[in-house]
Amino acid sequence: MPAGGSSLFSGFRVLGLYSNHVPHALRYHKKHREFYVVTSVGQCFHTYNVNRLGIVAVSNSLSDDISCVAADRMLVFAAAGRLISAFARNKEVVMCYHGHKQEVRLLLPLGDQLISVDGGGDFIVWDVQGGDVYLRLHFDPATFDVSAMMHPSTYLNKVLLGSSQGALQLWNIKTSKLLFTFPGWSAGVTVLQQSPAVDVVGVGTATGRIVIHNIRLDETLMSFTQDWGPISSLAFRTDGPPIVASGSPQGHIAFWDLERRQLLTQHRHAHRTAVAAATFLQGEPLLITNGADNAIKVWIFDQEGGSPRLLRSRQGHSAPPSTIHHHGNDGKNILSAGQDGTLQSFSSVHERFNKNLGHGEFTAARQADWDGIVACHRGCLATTTWNYQRCTMGAHHLQPPAARRTSIATAVDITSCGNFAVIGLSCGRVDVYNLQSGQHRGCYGNEEKAHSGAVRGVATDALNQLTLTAGSDWLLKFWRFKSRKQEEQLKLHSAPASMMLHKDSGMLALALDDFTLLVVDIETRRIVRKFAGHRSNITDMTFSPDGRWLITVAMDCTIRTWDLPSGFLVDCFLVAMAPVGVSLSPTGDFLATAHVDSLGVYLWTNKSLCGPVGLRPLPADYQPVEVTLPGVVVDDSGQEVTSEDADDEYKSAEQLGAELVTLSLLPESRWKSLLHLDVIKRRNKPVAPPAAPAAAPFFLPTLPGLTPRFTSPAVTEQETKVELQFDCGPAALSVEITCLTSEGGGASSLPLAFIHMIDSMLSSGRDFDLAQAYLALFLKLHLRTVSQDSVAMAALLRLSSRLEAGWAELRASFDQSLCLLSYAKSALL
Template identity: 30%
Template sequence: MEKKSKLQIVPKATIVKGSKIFDPFRTIGQVASAVGHSIQHRGQASFITTCIGNSYNIYDVETLNLLFVGPQFESQIDCLVSFKNETFVSVENKVYACRRGKLIAEFEYSSQESVFQLLLQQVFESKSYGSPITFIEQSPALDVLGLGFLDGKIVLVNVKQDAKLLSFNQEGKVAGITFRTDLDNQAMMATTNLEGDIFIWDLEKAKIVINMKGAHDGAIGTINFINGQPLLISSGEDNRIVEWIFDNYSGGDYSWPRLLKHRSGHFATPLKVKFYGNEGKKIISSARDQTLRLFSIIRDSQSTEFSQRLGSKKSKRDSRLPNILQFASEESKQRDWDNVLTVHNGLAYSPTWSVATKAIGKFDLVPSSTSVVKAVSISPCGNFGYLGTLLGVVEMFNMQSGISRKIFKGHSGAITGIQTDDRNRLLYTCSLDKTIKFFKIKDSSIYKDIKLPSVPSLILLHRSSDLLAVVCDDLIIRVYDAESGNLVRQFSGHKNQITDLTFSPDGRWLVSSSLDSTIRTWDLPTGYLIDIFKVTSVPISLDFSPNFDFLVTCHADSIGLCLWTNKTLFEQVGICRVDENDVSLVSVPASELGPDTIDEDEEKTTVNTEEPENVNAVNGISVDEPYMLPYQITESCLLTLSDQPKSKWETLLHLDMIKKRNKPVVPAKPPVSAPFFLPTATGIEPKFDVSNGPVNPGTDEDENSRVKFGFGSIETDIVSYLKSGSLSGDYSELFKYMGTQSVSGIDYEIRSISSADILLLFCKAILWQLKEKKNFDFAQAYLNVMLNVHGDVILDSYRDDMDIDSEDNVGGSIKGVLSEIQRVSETEWGKVDGLARIIYYE
């Protein structure tokens, strides 16, 4: 046995290349597996550790809140056990020790070494029971063990006396045994099998009292009674943890245990995933387990399965609806009526669902043609649902009453996709007949017909920009203008069937996934491929968050939903064209909050303590030489805005109103004044003015006097920059200084201008900035504040009886500069207005 301590599991090839735009964040929806869980008691609290593939989760038993997530191991976990603060995990021929989700030690057994001595001593050998033992559990009674066998037999034996005490038989292999400890005068045992059944036995009466048929959808890994509590915890391969409470037992009468708490997720591969609502906090997904689920990315406790109101005569799996292939949802009417439609494999109707009640709805929408439903959509207002059938007919239903309202005919093949615009004016459909048809919803007539060179399999509309994307079997994504029907973009590059695509909320990006395991991001304005990466598992479906912060994906060999963060919201990312052959392999997000990007040649996770030379190198661009966007456009004919946030100059324009609104009810106490003989410099924060001290003490009584007069000599920073700029003809340092100040600092600097001569210099600086065509927005804001504060000074200094160029007529000079500012501003606004008119009329 070899021990390695204090080592962290990290990829051998740490982030060399990866996605420029998306970062792995976490995987949601993974709760448990067929590997048995472990219960750990620490004082009054209890914790449950469950396996989730190649990692584990630790939950608080009282609340079932997720506390810790273990590291990612190189392969699937075979078994785990918790002891005090440590969790020991067995992976192949290695045992790892973790504390609070962090790896602290590794024990590796080499099969090449010989075993020289067995440190074991035989204490007891029982007789043979004829069937292989599958489970052993210590009972609360001394020397008594519960034995489970492959043939379903359960035997309680006294190992010290080698005597069989009780014997039971259940259906199927015994997968778990546990004993209840909170009863004083009763003895209770619970067992389980691989079919998901739980059996409750009364040991005093030696009989079964409760048969919980179908407690789980699949094999149960482990069951445990909590010490001293009437709580039974079970977990299984259906990705579910359940707490059952026995709170109705009295006087020897047994009743069915009540479901107290549970956490669950999909236990089969997800098929479709979409964000729900405009907040971007909830996700709806369907999977091969025949379920529809609502996940919360904020709180796992809010994730739930939509109820199908299953009957009690059949098992859950047999009575569920077939697999959901597609679905559509709208948030607008969720409190009034059903707001979800689903497409099921082989069904000739579409059931409605309600997000408000988390259950199947009132209606089964049956098309008039009684044909299999192939596609669905819901209008943005939530009043109408659309069903596309195998015969090429689209039918509109009222979501409140479930009554058919309109029928749209024109396709000769099965409908593969339906979309509606945001004004309920046009309906877009694609079909196996290689056409896209625009229907007028008002009269069901065909408004436009587009012939496609290949069969379309998917259609998606971005309602804000009126862009219609169509996926075809020739592996090309075509983007059309949803109003005119003109082809505006065409993207090719995928090497296998395209599984899904989604628009970014602003309509600038189009993200697609394919069976070639790549996820590509296309920039619509330029038509370039701006990001590509390959994932370790084939992506099946994806969707962009309405808040632009997350991309959610589901994959072929994973039951979880993977979240990817949009890095452009948190850091500056160079968006430029990428080579589609420069593809790196990225592992899907783990359950923990950390990326795990690996090189294509090194897929195996290994222990590595070396620090990477450059962990942020992306696509050959190192940290030392990042790709940076230009601060200002250098072409002299183009006008640019500042890099300051819009809220800054908006606050500057309304600073008086904000200060009045935020004025405290009780006036603030003035700070304690410094002694009168200590001079201070002007500014937002008082500072001692050490520059006014005596240079040559004792030489001049007036110079060395502690009382200073002559306030006209005070000069603020803005005045200094204005004077130096007027001499050089370059005011760039002034505006650079103003850009570093806070809103209150800018307001103070402008208000500190105390003469008309300085106001003239300030106006000339604004004119210089406008002619430079830079920082246009802030130059206008500075000018607005100056006119509001010093407008009366400018009017008082203006004299009609003197020449405008006269040195004594400062107001006239200011008027001339302001007239030039007005002319330059109107010229630039005219250019903007002209471009807007061209775009509008085109």
Template identity: 40%
Template sequence: MPEASNSRIYTGSRVLGYVSTHVPFVARFIKRRGETLLCTSVGKWFHTYGCDKFRLLSVSGEHPGPITCMSGDNYHVYTASENNIYAWRRGCELKHVYKGHNSPVHLMFPFGIHHISIDEDNVLKIFDIKDESEFLELEFDQTTFKVTTLCHPPTYLNKILLGSEQGQLQLWNVRTSKLVYTFKGWGSAVTVVEPAPAVDVVAVGLASGKIVLHNLKFNKVVMEFIHDWGMVSALSFRLDGVPVMVTGSSEGHIVMWDLEERRVLSQVKKAHYSKISGLKCLMSEPLMVTNSEDNSLKLWIFDLPDGGARLLRKREGHSKPPTMVCHCEPSGNNILAAGSDSSLHIMNTVSETFNKNLGKASHNRKKSKKKKRLQMDHLILPPITKISSCMQRDKQWDSIASLHDGFFVATTWSYDKMRMGDHKLKPPDMDKGIVANCLTVTHCGNFVIIGYSNGQVHKFNMQSGMHRGHYGKEDKLAHKGAVRGVETDLCNSRMISVGADDLLKFWHFKSATTPYRVMRLQESVTSTKCHRDSGLLALANEDFTITLVDIDTMNIVRQFDGHEGRITDIEFDTQSRWLITSSMDCTVCTWDIPSAQLVDVFSVEQPCTSLSMSPTGDFLATTHVGEVGVFLWANKLLYEKIFLKPIDKREINIPKLKLPSTAPEKPEIDDLGVIDLGDEPEYRSPIQISEELITLSDQPTSRWLNLLHLDIVKKRNKPKTPLTVPKSAPFFLPTIPSLELEFDLEKDKDGNRETKLLMPDSLSTLTVFGKKLVGCETDENYEKCIEKLKTLSPAAIEAEVTSMAPDAGGSIDVMKQFLRMLDVMLKSNRDFELAQSYMSLFLKMHTKVISHNEELRDVLVAVEDTATQTWAKLQNQLLYNICVVKALKDM
């Protein structure tokens, strides 16, 4: 059986929407950049963000398994995956690998030249950072002291403080490997330990919700606080001179405590929708960063009147796996994604900086806004199951409609305003227990058609949200059973509905009590997809087949059979040549509609729940079970010559592809320590490149751009009044004979115009550059003259070229040599713009001399031929690139 190693059409590109997991982030201040960098785990990779603009700076290499914990110092970012620890420089360069643990590592802490790590077997190991050697190993009994957290108290040399699940604290000297002291604890598991700005004091967060500030030196409690929202999951102190402690809870709340008055200063409820994993106040700034397993990273600023924090910046994705994805713009740059967390996101394929969160669907948007971040769970609507959009009237009114799981009310969203709409679309006199199953927004954007589980189909106005009628007779039933799909054509003249009664009905759009055509289907339909431009309607059947119907002729035109599981989604490409389908059998199939043949198939690890083809045809976007990201697959047919042939699914081994990652895929190797970071590209000098291409010089434009206009520049820069140099007084001042002392200054007023330097006519009047040019015989000599010319200023270059004329002290030989130098420059394929500029200046200055001298004309013809060949080579490359870019834009 032949085996395919890859998909014919698609290749993994990247994933959108991953920001953070349950692993606490790492904050590192880079002095050279003057910026704090934030590193967050996203599964097998970690992202590095700049704190100033929250831009994604780099993505690490792939780890063998999910990252379990992270730490960092001034030089490295340390990540733990499975049983090994990895040290990274600049966020993507692997420098060290530390091996020795027999179980996954869950705690790490850089400690000077050493690195401390604790695994799930309760074994503490200390590694030398440079040598990667093991310095110390301590094993703890899990029944009496299971380590849950650790820190280093400042000024405590070579000592670390360990917290346990049993509630005790232990102070260890890691240099002598001796236990210094054991603190009894407070009867609850220690979840976090953080040194306070005060010496000898540490803050201890407990699973019971208590926060204790404890003095290690005297073993006394300084003060205690009680957390009302579950266990303390994160803790930090403000480091900008304000005595405030900040704590995060397992419920996603943040509390600011005033340490001087020993009270709550302020609080932020529902700062995150899940447990706060990491919390850090930045050094010397009123800023705080938090991350959570709800897939978000947020920057807060302490600028409220009560000392509270305000959200300044954020990066976030779906907190639960999205189940619906669709492109919403003709450019294909923005993707709508909705899913289990009841929120709607816009994913940008160009830069994730432009990602937007339209918020969570709510019963009452205004009330939820007043309550701030939906504190009341009963306001949040169920997960979104269906979305449909049309951007024709997006500036005037809402352009997106969505359905919710087990809910009969449809909601609207505004793409332009980036928020949930004000309308709730519900038909009058709808009985309880009825569920909205399917919907579609018309091509004009004015109406939305919704089908329900009781067989009714209703029409609503998107601008006003008003009910505009139903399809069917007085009983309002369009089908005897649940409606499985509703579609409209391009001109809003027809509405097509499919029901559980296995009937496909064609209705007049404006008003219809009876359909004008009814088709009996062979199989029950689960979902539909209509391509309005071509008039093709795809039906996903319960027997895992796909039926294609032409809505103009109202006939079945194609039948596709090949899936072995429930079909989850159907998608047409822009030209309606391909039909792309996904199924619960973990396969994604591409069918060629004209030939009715399967042309591509591949499988993935997790079943695809939704897919959408870009309007430009460059990317296929998919969502998968258990994944919170939106995955992009590049269309290889745009940049490769591929001939598609029919595939028999039963005769080949279906290739299994890895889901696209945030980093380029690496070859599978056993040891990540010798991971191939990519070979350095071999350096090619301009001389090597010029053998194939034409190169420009490294000269600034000011050296050559204005050579033809120096007279205009000089005239523009000429001062309005001439500069006057003061007359220097003679050593012996002559006097005028008179009774009063007066100096005779008229004697030297005109100055002595006679020169003392006599130059015989027999001597050469050529410049130094001209003499060097006359002596050139080989290309190497000309190269030296070219280098000399590059060092001159524009004014000096003009003077050199002007002085080559016979009437200006030059000669015909110098002019011929200069033309030969230009010929050498053009033949070398280097310094293209300099050669053109020098030639233009030479022709401007010596046009009359060249026209009267036959020798100069002959040399100039040879230079013209060389210049024509060089320009033809450059022109061919430019025209080829312009044609390629234009062809890609027209696709």
């Protein structure tokens, strides 16, 4: 078992995480001529390009959750707890700012300085490059609790502060003087926003009032009031029409006409939670919003009447997912049902293939020819059908004709043919429905009850011959699917909590209330395996495609893999948040998990598909190691956004050698034939003596010899030694290497020097092919002689270790590249 925790699975990426309650930051890259939006997702932040909302960068994680973010043209600033970090290239921390005693809640970049405010009233101005404190002020939270901050346009070294008591103050941070105090409007300030007009700012208050105020004249130009509570965000449109947008805690957005001084339009439920931030792009009719509902949205104003429409969005579950399951046979799509009432599909290939199938409301349904998904809802009797292709809720609400209204649907399954749905209820009923028509086709059991207690699980076999039901009455029952007559039943030692059938192998897994697992063979109808080890409720389970492994998750925060043929636990690791859902893809490449209090779906790579994995039975007292949940991976198609002054650095062959290896670029004939020179000589033995060549017909000086060669410019002796290996052909190299030992006429120190030369070539990473060929020929000719020299043998042993380590790194790079290539090819097919 490796120290990392799991022998089988390694974290790959998380799907469906886009935003939280922290207001986004917007930045414009002059070199790319593109806007980027930065959103926080816990301990790291994501950077998206606005034109496609494609993720282009993921930052390194901080030690605590991010409380606020800000950005200028060079850096992104993120505050986590009392620490402020500056990120370059949207990834790496290049500077940390220490000095706050409480959590930082406001950040404002201003030129070469950064302004921060914490919950204790400390106001600090930092030098961005050096990290030194330029100015420190303290405000008493009881009299002036700083709640908003902005830099008025064209006001040099000036900062406007708003307080939760309602007053505003204008400060000069260079002279550290208070210039003016605005009494406010008897309501706490929640937002301060610069308008397109100089001297005019927008002020949002806790009572829902929006004040457009001229700070130079201290004159209120106009005010509006929204009926949805405090103002959570303000944004001024800059592409022409004088419009200001205000966000509310209910997720509504109101648009106010500043010329007519009236409400222009409103967009209700733009977000499921409070609108964390809203920003108009400079000179464009586009509005960007984000919220704690895990959504980033771009709205465009191209309709009559000035109302916006949704142009593009990235959104996941606004409440944690409770059930996940792979859809289709290719393993690329994961269906996820969340506590927010939505059914979504996440693609493991690219987020542009994600789908939102809609919200589970019984009043809205669209006609569909044939729905392929059935879902039961918490606390509801009726189950709903869904259409994956249309991305909508289906036409049918499946509800038994005569059932108590207090009953609820507890279990559901679809037959292999896709024509029927089998649904179990809390009252003990098990009903069959036709999915094409939605008609009720019958129920199981006498007096229309299959169990005397709640039905905990239903399943049908691959041939529609058997129906299996498990109930809280501790019984597992076998029914004929067509006649709906009971054939046999098994008495369990505890009430089952859930069950899952692997239809290809006929193995039925049951999770019991006493935290144990049973595996039943539905052919022999006997219990064939019993597993114990979980210390809390088993929340979900899944089989491997070949039916060899059973993977279970529980509230004890463990993910366990049981080997069915051997009957042992072969893999177990611990996660920080309890998993509530698990699904292994039909191709076996990815394991997907959903966790308590997390909005994402986490993917784990099956390492057994990439190389040999030794699985051994784990002891009964095995203590699992906690594994960090995977993070977000940047799509390869996304363009990485860097600072404007950063250029691509050229890397020479010498620099690449420290990370990779480089080849000599010589023809293969110069080094590949070194080990076969004797065969080549016998094959190419001349049949006639060589003839002297004709003299050159021009005056260029030539060198004496059978081969006509022109004289080359004089070079130094050092250059000759360096380039000798490149100029010599295979035969000449063979002669030179043969003469290295004393038997060939060389000095006794030459073999050791040759070994050191090969070691130097391998350590530098250059001419990898030549080093291998030269070493192979040297060992072929002189291994017996060198083996008698202890010093040379010690050098060869060190060289052998270097060869093994270097090849291991190179092979890992090859395997990773081949795996990525095959994955990319499979995604295109």
